[in-house]
Amino acid sequence: MRCTIVLEFDEGDGTVAKRVEVMRFHRVDRSQASGDVGLSLAEGNSLLNCVQQEFVVEQLDRYCVSQRACKVCGALHRVHDGHCSELKTTLGKVFYCLDRWKACKCGADGSRYVSPLKNYLQEPSTGELRWLHAELGATMPYRQAKQVMDLLLPTSGRDSHVTIRNHTMAVGKSLQHAQPVRRWCEEIKPIAELGIDVGYVRRARSNGKGAGKDNRAGAGRSSSSIDVVVAALGQTGRQPRVWASAIPRTKRLQEEMTKFLEDSGYDDPNDVCVVTDGDLDLAGVADDLPFDTEWVLDWAHIGRMLRHVDQAITPLAYGWLTANGSAFELWDLFVRLRSFVWTGQTVRWQKLGKELCRLLELRERLDLNSSREAKQARCKLIDLISYLNSHLESLIDYRTRQRVGLRIATGFVESSINRIVGRRMCKSQHMRWSRAGANSVVQVRVALLNQEFHELAQRQFPWIGQRRVSWPWQRPSRAF
Template identity: 70%
Template sequence: MRCTIVLEFDNGDGGETKRVELMRFHSPIEEPTRGDVGLSLAEGKSLLNCVQQAFVVEQIDRFCATRRACLRCGVQRRLHDNHCSELKTTLGKVFYCRERWKACSCGADPSRYISPLKNWLTEASTGELRWLHAQLGATMPYRQAKVVIDLLLPSSGRDNHVTIRNHTVAIGKSINNAEPVYRWCETTKPDVELGIDVGYVRRAHCNRKGSGKQNRAEVGNGSASITVIVAALSEAGKQPRVWASAMPRTKRLNQEMIRFLESSGCGDPNEVVVLTDGARDLAGVAKDLPYDTEWILDWAHIGRLLRRVDQAIAPLAYGRLTENGSAFELWDLFVRFRHYVWVGDTEAWQKFAARLAHLLDLREQRDQVMSVEVRRGLYALFNVVDYLKSNIESLIDYRTWQHVGRRIATGFVESSINRIVGRRMSKGQHMRWSRAGAHSVVQLRVALLNQEFDELARRQFPWIGERRVTWPWRRTSRGF
């Protein structure tokens, strides 16, 4: 069986039609191979590349033909020279003729020579290919992205993982400088929480001349990693909107966070509630925000510290230590201490923490064999008490806060860090990053996580993702 693929070009007005024979397929019918039905992937890639080649050549020829005549006198401009150029597309590399014309003798042209494709085809690759490279480069390692593209699409030339990396960095920079997708909201937004946390990626060794001393100094100062600040804004039960940056903590970083909050609808005088794990180095990120910020200590970190106290007290819980105490006096006192921390009663939990430390001392005096376990319990208790006292201004009534539907932990931020940083840039990935490369990949992954990547792509290239087809696209909607 033979199948001939023919393209027909017309103007849609029933006029003259141009036919171009592309290729022929041969399929054995007499003795077919088991399961050999339809076109193979290699044949489909060849067909797509041939269609793209013929379509690009015809499109460029018609584009140039409509612009060759002078707008003032109507005379056809004479050809000065031409050369063969290549264009890399998502459907393979194509070749076309790039012409230059001599200016019209009437003086209407501003220059001596006219290049009709100068402002139309400005890059060696199409915007759709660059955005595809950026999307795959942000999702998987560059070499793996190159393998996937070569497996499913026709070859676009001499592209390699470096090309994908360069396109990813360039698109990441354009997304970082683009206007936010969401507009300023005039209505009052519901109460939301702003969670801030950090992730780390390994810094690449700088090979530029004269930078070895600076690189060694950064490593010696403990800055062998790049800090990625991630902020997530959300109300309880809804998908958070994420912002991230791998740039240094400068005034520009605060300006970008303000723009993120404004585009999310948090405007003055709305109060911004900041959830944090108590790391004071993050306070500088939000202290310059033009909002009334309220810092809340993350309950998840408090819960983990209390869990360690619980595990240390468990072997010591049985036994009456005072005259009026129960058989599980130590455990009962710890439960009350944990309850008052949960409801935010500062005076009560401090009093019960002191009584709990006194009971542990009594337990050690009565049973010297358990002295190691008692000291372990005291260490865990003092650890959580010091943590609470150092962040006492950020403690709230977590029970009431949770009952009204507000967030009390930064788990939504930590999961965002895992999605943005961990899966692509640090966990299980033996790679190092420059600050610019890490920042660009972070911007792309944030856009993908916020489901804003497609809209940002259409802002720069409005035709990306459009289907400019009629038949047989409409006929395929019929059921079988």
């Protein structure tokens, strides 16, 4: 059996203007192996690349013919020279003739020579390929993305993971300042619940002159890490809209977060409830926002510290310490303290905290067998009380807030950090990043998480994702 693939180009009226034989497939019926049906992946890639080659050449030839005449006098430009050039597409690398014409004698061109494809093909690769590289490069390591491209799509064999990295960085920079494709809030806007947290990635080693300046500008844990600020905005029970940035915490970061809130539908008069773990670095991120900001301390962080105190007091729970106390006086006081913190009764938990510290100190002196455990429990309790006292303005009635359906923890932000930063940039990856590279990858992953990536790509290149065909692309060879 032999199958011949032929391309026919026409003007839309049914008359064939050009007919090109692209490829022939051969099958020997007697030597067919079991299951050898249809085209293989290698044959399909070769066919796609051949069709793309002929289609691009014909399309560029027709465009050059339409631009050949002078726009002023109508005279045809004379060909001066030309050379072979290449264009990278999603269906492989294609080659075309890049001509250069002599300028028209009327002087309308304003130069000696004219290149008709100079403004038509401004990049050596198509926009669809660059955005595909960015999507794969932000989803998986660059070398792995290169292997996936080679496995599924035609390739020239000369591409490398560096190309995917460069395209990812370029697309990430364009996404950082792109306008959102849609408004996220209706006319009646609830109070904005904004969660802020920070993720860290390892910084790439650099001996350049700008390395020390970049390290001083970043406010991360140390000079060997880059901090990525992540913010999530949305109501309980709905997918939040995410924003992230790896730039240093300067005024520019405040402006971008303000723009994120405005693009999400929240203007100056709206209230913003910021949920955070109380980190001093995070306090400076949202203090300068032009909104009426209400701070809420993350209950998950408080609950974790309460659990540590609980684990330390549990072995010491049994025993009389005062005449009016019960056999489980330490445990009873701690349960009441935890309840008062949960309901936002500051004066009462402060009083119980002092009493509990006094009893633990008394237990440390009286019971020599458990003095070490009592000291450890007292130290953990002091840490908890100091943490709560340093964030009194952020403590609220968590029970009431939870009952009305509002957020009391930053779990939705931490999950966003894991999806944006952790899975790609630090956890089990053993990778190091520059600040520019980390910020670009973060922007692409945020666009993918917000389900805006393909819409932003179509805004810049409207033909991406379109099927401009006349016949259905799923049509059986016969009626069944």
